[in-house]
Structure formats: structure tokens, C-alpha cells
Amino acid sequence: MTDATRMDRREFVKVLGGGIVVVVTLPLDMILDPRVPARSQRQYPTDINAYLHIAEDGTITLYSGKVEMGQGIMTSLSQMAAEELGVTLDTVYIVMGDTESCPWDMGTFGSLTTRMFGPAVRTAAAQARLVLTDLAAEHFGVERDALTVENGVIYVRADRSRRVSYGELAKGKQLTHTVDERAVLRAAKDFTVVGGSPKRLDGHEKVTGAAKYAGDIRLPGMLYARILRPPAHGATLTRVDTSAARAMPGVTVVNQDGLVAVLAADPETAGKALGLVTAEFDVPGPTVDTESIFDHLVKAAPAPATPDEAGDLALGRRRSAKTFDVTYYNGYVAHAPMEPHTAVAEVKDGKATVWSSTQAPFSQQTNIAREIGFRADDVRVITPYVGGGFGGKVPGQQAVEAAQLAKITGKPVQVMWTRAEEFFYDTFRPAAVVKLVSGIDAAGKLLLWDYHVYGAGSRGSDVFYDVPNRTVKVYGEWRGGPDGYHPFAVGAWRAPAANTNRFAAEQQMDLMAAAAGIDPLAFRLKNTTDARMTAVLKAVADAYGWKPRVPPGKTGRGRGVACGIDADTYVALAADVTVDRATGAVTVDRVVCAQDMGVVVNPDGARMQMEGCIVMGLGYVFSEEVRFEGGNVLDANFDTYHLPRFSWVPRIETVFVKNDALPPTGGGEPAIINMGAVIANAVFDATGAHIRRLPMTPKRVLEALRKV
Amino acid sequence: MRETIRFTLNGRPVTLDTAADRTLLWVLRTDLDLTGTKYGCGEGVCGSCTVIVDGRIVRSCQATLGFVSGKDVTTIEGLAPDGKLHPVQEAFVEHGGYQCGYCTPGMIMSVYGLLLENPRASRDEILEGMEPNLCRCGAHTRIVRAIETAAAQMGGRND
Ligand code: FES
Numbered sequence: 065m066t067d068a069t070r071m072d073r074r075e076f077v078k079v080l081g082g083g084i085v086v087v088v089t090l091p092l093d094m095i096l097d098p099r100v101p102a103r104s105q106r107q108y109p110t111d112i113n114a115y116l117h118i119a120e121d122g123t124i125t126l127y128s129g130k131v132e133m134g135q136g137i138m139t140s141l142s143q144m145a146a147e148e149l150g151v152t153l154d155t156v157y158i159v160m161g162d163t164e165s166c167p168w169d170m171g172t173f174g175s176l177t178t179r180m181f182g183p184a185v186r187t188a189a190a191q192a193r194l195v196l197t198d199l200a201a202e203h204f205g206v207e208r209d210a211l212t213v214e215n216g217v218i219y220v221r222a223d224r225s226r227r228v229s230y231g232e233l234a235k236g237k238q239l240t241h242t243v244d245e246r247a248v249l250r251a252a253k254d255f256t257v258v259g260g261s262p263k264r265l266d267g268h269e270k271v272t273g274a275a276k277y278a279g280d281i282r283l284p285g286m287l288y289a290r291i292l293r294p295p296a297h298g299a300t301l302t303r304v305d306t307s308a309a310r311a312m313p314g315v316t317v318v319n320q321d322g323l324v325a326v327l328a329a330d331p332e333t334a335g336k337a338l339g340l341v342t343a344e345f346d347v348p349g350p351t352v353d354t355e356s357i358f359d360h361l362v363k364a365a366p367a368p369a370t371p372d373e374a375g376d377l378a379l380g381r382r383r384s385a386k387t388f389d390v391t392y393y394n395g396y397v398a399h400a401p402m403e404p405h406t407a408v409a410e411v412k413d414g415k416a417t418v419w420s421s422t423q424a425p426f427s428q429q430t431n432i433a434r435e436i437g438f439r440a441d442d443v444r445v446i447t448p449y450v451g452g453g454f455g456g457k458v459p460g461q462q463a464v465e466a467a468q469l470a471k472i473t474g475k476p477v478q479v480m481w482t483r484a485e486e487f488f489y490d491t492f493r494p495a496a497v498v499k500l501v502s503g504i505d506a507a508g509k510l511l512l513w514d515y516h517v518y519g520a521g522s523r524g525s526d527v528f529y530d531v532p533n534r535t536v537k538v539y540g541e542w543r544g545g546p547d548g549y550h551p552f553a554v555g556a557w558r559a560p561a562a563n564t565n566r567f568a569a570e571q572q573m574d575l576m577a578a579a580a581g582i583d584p585l586a587f588r589l590k591n592t593t594d595a596r597m598t599a600v601l602k603a604v605a606d607a608y609g610w611k612p613r614v615p616p617g618k619t620g621r622g623r624g625v626a627c628g629i630d631a632d633t634y635v636a637l638a639a640d641v642t643v644d645r646a647t648g649a650v651t652v653d654r655v656v657c658a659q660d661m662g663v664v665v666n667p668d669g670a671r672m673q674m675e676g677c678i679v680m681g682l683g684y685v686f687s688e689e690v691r692f693e694g695g696n697v698l699d700a701n702f703d704t705y706h707l708p709r710f711s712w713v714p715r716i717e718t719v720f721v722k723n724d725a726l727p728p729t730g731g732g733e734p735a736i737i738n739m740g741a742v743i744a745n746a747v748f749d750a751t752g753a754h755i756r757r758l759p760m761t762p763k764r765v766l767e768a769l770r771k772v
Numbered sequence: 773m774r775e776t777i778r779f780t781l782n783g784r785p786v787t788l789d790t791a792a793d794r795t796l797l798w799v800l801r802t803d804l805d806l807t808g809t810k811y812g813c814g815e816g817v818c819g820s821c822t823v824i825v826d827g828r829i830v831r832s833c834q835a836t837l838g839f840v841s842g843k844d845v846t847t848i849e850g851l852a853p854d855g856k857l858h859p860v861q862e863a864f865v866e867h868g869g870y871q872c873g874y875c876t877p878g879m880i881m882s883v884y885g886l887l888l889e890n891p892r893a894s895r896d897e898i899l900e901g902m903e904p905n906l907c908r909c910g911a912h913t914r915i916v917r918a919i920e921t922a923a924a925q926m927g928g929r930n931d
């Protein structure tokens with residue numbers, strides 16, 4: 065961290081002009097990205113995490129480094145501020161993801177926003193209201209208690225003709241107040257239910273096409289770039305000829321430091337020009353492919369981490385009446401947001417401004433600065449609406465490319481990846497293998513849990529069942545592994561690792577339940593004393609109308625249950641499926657989801673996220689698998705890589721387990737983690753077939769049916 | 773080869789002096805600055821770029837400028853010309869039929885187009901017509917509710 069990248073707080077507040085500013089500081093471990101060494105993370109300004117500004121004209125603006133990519137936080141954060149301030153929602157403006165005006169933020173992921181920033185925003189707003197009330201008390205010469213606030217106007221309770229608005233109070237002031245971490249933590253503890261579900265603030269813009277995404281930014285003289293790409297990861301460029309492209313009227317060619325690009329006033333001309341570039345690459349021979357990857361992941365595995373270990377595995381094995389030794393697999397999965405990675409960059413007077421579709425504007429600012437040789441201070445990243453992220457829009461290669469090209473050409477440049485580039489450069493959810501040996505006693509109590517996960521990572525592998533003899537070994541995290549472990553980049557994908565881990569663990573639970581002759585729900589309850597887990601399991605059973613029965617029923621229709629913990633949210637799912645034994649096609653008829661997510665800030669927004677998780681989850685369950693030969697990614701568009709469609713969508717019911725004693729926990733990811741297991745368990749109930757590999761394509765279901 | 777191409781866009785005449793083989797999607801987004809129509813796949817397999825041409829649903833990434841010459845084109849920007857939302861748009865707002873919103877213009881234009889093609893379309897007929905439209909956020913459940921409301925309001929049979 066250089067001093068140049070820091071801004072003094074006073075200086076920072078000055079930029080806003082007059083009025084009242086409330087800044088919030090949070091403990092470092094709440095805001096720093098645990099995955100990145102702290103020293104390489106900037107703090108800008110040094111210690112502010114959120115702030116609220118009441119301008120002299122009464123305008124209330126909330127600044128947050130978070131971004132809106134569909135989770136609805138623009139609304140939920142504004143809602144919290146409005147409620148605490150005693151103003152209507154439409155009077156609160158929010159600025160998000162702009163590195164120039166927003167406080168530093170590590171990025172929008174991990175379902176952290178409501179959890180960490182909800183309390184911060186609430187406290188800032190409550191503090192602002194206090195400051196304003198004190199000013200009003202002074203103004204009227206009365207005690208604070210004699211006043212009341214309605215819609216941004218403070219009245220003397222005994223004489224309502226004596227009134228003053230927030231704007232009038234802020235006029236001519238230059239006040240800064242700081243709320244420290246203790247106050248925030250206190251607020252998190254007392255976090256009261258907001259509980260309303262206001263219409264989202266971004267609705268009108270999004271249904272009229274007015275909402276601006278990075279690709280919708282237009283600057284005078286802007287050029288559209290297309291970049292020469294290798295045919296496979298690991299390939300090196302040996303020869304390139306750009307002369308034909310160069311000869312096209314209106315086309316600019318860049319060939320510098322390995323970046324070969326063509327630029328034109330419209331994207332199609334750029335595309336045509338790129339077609340005229342001839343190039344040769346050295347492509348390394350493939351060593352792994354879609355099928356052989358699993359052996360490779362086990363053979364080439366790095367030394368494991370052991371997040372959990374207890375008892376004696378050998379003893380557990382000896383004492384078990386029955387043991388179960390199963391291996392589970394899942395392939396690589398793409399993020400495939402509908403908006404491809406896009407950025408528009410302008411370099412002018414030694415400053416770069418980059419509009420980027422990103423989940424992490426501040427880390428992009430650092431990356432761009434490094435790559436184009438600017439000070440971070442001279443790079444501004446602005447985040448318009450983001451068209452879906454799911455963990456895939458963190459790295460920001462496209463923003464660096466746009467900035468480099470803008471610097472080289474001296475013109476504003478847009479880089480919008482094609483769908484093929486999006487599939488090629490995605491940081492996929494890693495392919496993974498789980499080897500699991502478990503055991504139960506004659507009464508169906510768990511005695512053994514010997515869990516080994518390769519490639520996926522640790523999240524979701526924690527054992528919340530009571531197992532005296534257990535170990536969890538994690539070979540490689542989702543952000544990668546040793547060189548060459550994965551043939552291309554991998555990364556966080558909605559609830560990273562948890563989808564893989566729950567698929568294995570929760571299917572194993574049903575396998576054991578069936579062998580013990582116990583209803584799968586009862587089997588889970590029998591093996592956990594965790595009160596929150598027990599509560600969500602009972603809630604899902606209630607909402608579903610669960611009657612005890614031992615699977616498999618083998619009637620062609622089946623039901624399943626699965627549960628887990630993610631982002632401190634407890635979640636349980638129950639589902640009904642119908643299996644067509646002739647084709648292997650599985651239809652999901654109904655999914656019920658119960659969540660304990662602490663205080664529910666915006667129930668409708670939370671339900672929307674749960675529904676989104678369930679529908680998105682159908683993709684990795686049934687069809688999504690990136691096919692490849694070595695570094696050559698074979699899927700390039702939605703004609704071969706199938707996303708969930710309308711006809712796949714089941715009846716979905718969502719219920720909350722009330723837990724207002726707990727501050728809000730994560731909501732954007734938990735419901736997706738059990739989709740693999742809940743469907744596999746239902747397919748087992750319907751047919752007796754065990755699905756060990758995701759996605760469960762009709763072909764794989766047929767294979768599994770043949771083994772029954 | 774440049775030529776003069778005329779068509780009606782959101783109720784107004786447009787004249788462009790350009791090549792007829794250019795793709796409608798990019799002409800809308802660049803030359804005409806109508807960025808509501810989105811690129812999602814470029815191959816006609818996601819629906820993000822949906823517009824209406826002479827009353828029919830068209831994927832603008834698969835249509836040339838020559839194809840719309842002399843025709844009547846409506847984009848998402850043309851649905852609420854005087855600021856008053858179309859019932860389909862209203863329904864999307866009311867039911868929260870979007871998350872990130874990137875697929876939303878294409879979704880709305882598709883529902884609008886299906887109701888134009890068959891004003892008495894049932895919910896299920898509309899859903900069948902929506903099958904090619906992709907939404908990665910999984911906003912489907914809310915989009916379905918929006919479709920139910922819009923279909924009922926537009927006089928469709930709601931079964
Ligand atoms: S961009 Fe035209 S259908 Fe996908």
C-alpha cells in the first residue's frame with residue numbers, strides 16, 4: 065500500500081461539500097478479504113466502510129462500495145437507511161461501486177452485504193438522525209425528547225407549527241460524525257426487523273431498458289475492440305499477420321506486449337477485422353479431458369488441509385454395524401451471467417476512468433493501475449448495473465484490456481466479451497471428487513465420517529451431525545491448486561465448494577437412512593443436536609407435509625430432503641421428482657425451502673434469492689458441465705451448454721424459521737447448496753438408482769437405472 | 773456497400789446510410805444509441821436481444837438491417853413512449869420479474885410479442901413461447917407471475 069492510494073478522511077469528506085456526514089468503521093476482519101494477504105489490500109480512505117451524507121439541500125445519499133448485480137441490495141440498504149432516518153425510501157439516493165466516491169470495499173460476494181453492511185448502514189442512519197435531532201433541539205431550545213420526526217421533518221411535539229427539515233438543519237454545516245465498530249456491533253445485536261418488502265428501486269429502469277450496464281456507456285469517439293484469443297489455454301502465439309485487418313477502412317490495429325486487438329467504430333466491423341487476422345499458436349497436447357479429469361484430481365492432489373478431526377477412525381469403522389464407501393463427482397460449471405464481462409475505458413490527462421461489470425471495483429482499480437503503470441489514485445472504476453456475477457466477475461481481465469487499449473489508442477474503448485470469450489475465460493467452478501466412508505451402529509447412529517474432497521474446497525464440508533469418529537480432508541481450495549491441477553482458471557461459483565460437498569454428504573445420509581430402515585428426515589434429526597438445524601428440518605417437513613417413510617418407494621415418483629449451513633444461514637430443502645424410466649429424464653415437480661437466516665431484512669427479496677438459487681441450481685444438477693480437451697474449452701455458447709429454462713421450473717415454496725435474536729445472515733447463496741442432493745435423493749426414492757455424478761444427464765440417469 | 777435504408781423505429785421514421793448486411797442488434801445499440809436491447813449470445817439462442825418487427829418476435833442478433841427495411845420495429849424503449857408503462861412492464865415491476873435485469877428487456881419484448889401474435893394466448897401458451905429465453909439469475913418464478921397478470925389483463929384466457 066502506497067501513501068498515494070490513501071485519502072485522508074477530512075479530505076475525503078471535503079469532496080462532498082457541506083452538510084452532515086456520518087462515517088462508519090468496521091473491525092478489519094469484517095471487511096478484509098480473508099483470501100488475500102492483508103498487506104496487499106488497500107484501505108481507502110484509511111478506515112471508512114460506509115457513509116451517509118445529508119447535503120445542504122436535504123438530499124440524503126448513501127455511499128457503498130458494494131455493487132447491485134441482481135440481489136436487490138440497492139433497495140435493502142436504502143430501506144434500512146430510510147427507516148432509521150425516518151424518511152421515505154424514495155428520498156434516499158445510493159451510490160454504489162464507484163472507487164472515487166465510495167469507501168473501499170473488498171467486493172460483493174459471500175452473501176456478506178446484508179450481514180456486514182446492514183448493521184453499518186443502520187447505525188450510520190441512526191447516528192445521523194441523532195445529530196439532526198440535537199441540531200433541532202438546539203434550534204428550538206427544547207429537549208431532544210420534546211421532538212418527533214416524520215418524513216425528514218422534525219417537529220416540536222407540543223406545537224407542530226414549530227418544524228424544521230433535515231435540509232434546513234444541514235444548511236451551512238460541515239459536520240462529520242464517526243460511528244465506531246462497537247456501536248455497529250451493538251446495532252448488529254439489536255438489529256430489529258425491518259421486515260417490509262418495498263418495490264425495488266431499480267424496477268422502472270430495468271423494465272424500460274433505461275438501466276445502464278457497462279456495455280451501455282457511450283463516449284464520443286469510442287472504439288469497439290475485439291481481441292485475438294488463443295485456441296486453448298496454455299497456447300503461445302508464434303506468428304501473427306494483421307496486414308489485412310489494417311487495410312480495412314476505419315480499423316485500428318494494436319499489437320503490443322502480447323495484446324493483439326482490432327478496433328473500429330462499431331463492434332461488427334471490429335469482428336470482421338479480427339476475422340482477417342491470421343495467427344499461429346503452439347498448442348500443448350491435452351493431458352486431461354472431461355472424463356479423465358477426476359482421476360487426475362485425485363492423483364495430482366496437493367497435500368490436504370484437515371479442518372476437522374475427532375475420535376478414532378479405525379475404532380469408528382470397527383464399531384460400525386454397516387459402513388458405506390462411496391465416491392461422488394461433479395464437472396466444471398460456468399458462471400454464464402447473461403451479461404458478458406464488459407468494460408469501457410477512457411484515459412485522459414493522465415487519469416483512467418473505467419466503467420466495468422465487476423463484483424470487485426476496488427481490486428480492479430489496483431489491477432488496472434498496475435497493468436497500465438498508473439497510480440491507483442489515477443484510476444477510477446465505476447460500476448454501473450451488473451448483469452449477474454455469481455462469483456465470476458471478480459478478476460476483471462476485460463477491464464484491464466479496455467484500459468490498456470484506451471491508453472494505447474488514446475480513444476475511449478469498449479471491450480465486451482463475446483459469449484465464446486465468456487466461456488473461455490470464465491473462472492469455472494472446479495471439477496471435484498469426494499471420497500466418503502461413513503458408518504452407523506445398529507440403531508442408526510453415526511459412528512464414522514471419513515471425508516476427502518479433491519478440487520472443490522472446504523466450504524460446506526463441516527460436519528454438523530454428531531459423529532464421534534471423523535475427519536475432513538480438503539485437497540485444494542476452489543481458487544485453484546498447484547500449477548496444472550486444473551487445465552484453466554477456476555474460482556468462486558455461487559456458494560463455492562458447498563454445492564459439491566453437500567451433494568456428497570447429504571446423499572450419503574439418505575443412503576445410510578435407507579440401509580438403517582429409517583425415514584431420511586428422522587435419520588437426520590436422530591443424528592444432530594444442533595438446534596438451528598433441527599428447527600429448519602422440522603420447518604421444511606411441516607411446509608412439505610412430510611410423512612415418515614423409508615426410501616426407495618420405486619414408484620417413478622419420489623421425494624428427497626437435504627440440509628446444510630452456508631454463510632451462517634441454515635437451510636433445508638425437500639423436493640418431489642418424476643423420473644421417466646424410458647428416457648432418463650427427471651422432472652422436478654416441487655421444491656420446498658426452509659431457511660433460518662437470522663433477522664429477515666426484506667422477506668420478499670430474500671425469497672427471490674431463494675427461488676433464484678433453486679432455479680439456477682437445476683442447471684448444475686441436470687445439464688451444466690463444461691466440456692474440454694486440455695486447455696481447449698469445447699462449449700462456447702448456450703446451444704451446447706444448457707441453462708435452466710421455464711419448463712424446468714418447479715412449484716417453489718419458501719419458509720423462514722423465525723430467529724430475530726440473530727443479526728441477518730447470508731441470503732444470496734444458501735438455498736443452492738442442497739440442490740444436487742435433494743434431487744438425487746428424490747431420484748433414489750423414485751427408482752432406487754444412485755446418482756453419483758453431476759450433472760445427472762438423462763444418459764447418466766439411464767446408466768444408474770440399469771444398475772438397480 | 774452503402775445504401776439508404778428506411779424503417780419505422782418505435783413509431784418514428786429512421787433513415788440510415790449504411791450497409792444492409794449489418795446486424796440489427798449492433799445498429800440499434802451503436803448507430804441509434806438504443807442500448808435497452810441486449811447482447812447475450814449473438815446466435816439466436818438466449819432471447820436477450822428480442823425486438824418486434826411488423827408484429828412478430830425477432831432476435832435482433834439474427835436480423836440484418838436489410839431485413840427491416842420498410843418495416844416497423846419496436847424495441848424496449850418503444851413500449852412506454854410517453855413514460856406510462858405498458859401492462860407487461862407494469863406486471864414485471866409488480867411481481868419483481870427480474871433480478872440483475874439484463875435479460876429483462878428481451879423477456880418483456882417476448883411476452884409483449886407473444887400477446888401481439890395471439891392476444892388471447894393463455895399463460896401456458898405464453899410460457900411455451902418463452903422457452904428459448906434464458907435468465908441466469910433464476911427470476912423465472914416471478915416472470916411467470918408477471919406473465920399471468922399481464923395475460924389476464926390483456927384479455928387472454930388465463931388457465
Ligand atoms: S443475443 Fe440474440 S438471441 Fe442471444
Ligand code: FES
Binds near residue numbers: 451871874909910
Ligand atoms: S434477471 Fe439476471 S439474467 Fe434474468
